[in-house]
Amino acid sequence: MRQCLSRMPCDKVLDDSSQVDSDWEEVADWVSQHFFSIIARQGVRYYAWIGSSDAAIRKSMELAVQHCSQPRVALFDDVAAASAWLNAQA
Secondary structure, three states: OHHHHHHOOOOEEEEEOOOOOOOOHHHHHHHHHHHHHHHHHOOOOEEEEEOOOOHHHHHHHHHHHHOOOOOEEEEEOOHHHHHHHHHHOO
């Protein structure tokens, strides 16, 4: 992600993690404590995240987002809602 943002800077990201089906709990802490701050420093202001339909994975995603202040992260169930939210951001 860092390499991609270095080559093609953007302030809005849509991440479709709807197909994630592996244990995600351990990664949630790293995402919360490091990943979001890394991409925020690279200019990402809005992050639309499509969550997994797996309840345990979705819960981990919700926990990762809970304490994130930058970028602004919102969880969605589908691409259409995520896209609409990103397009509405200034």
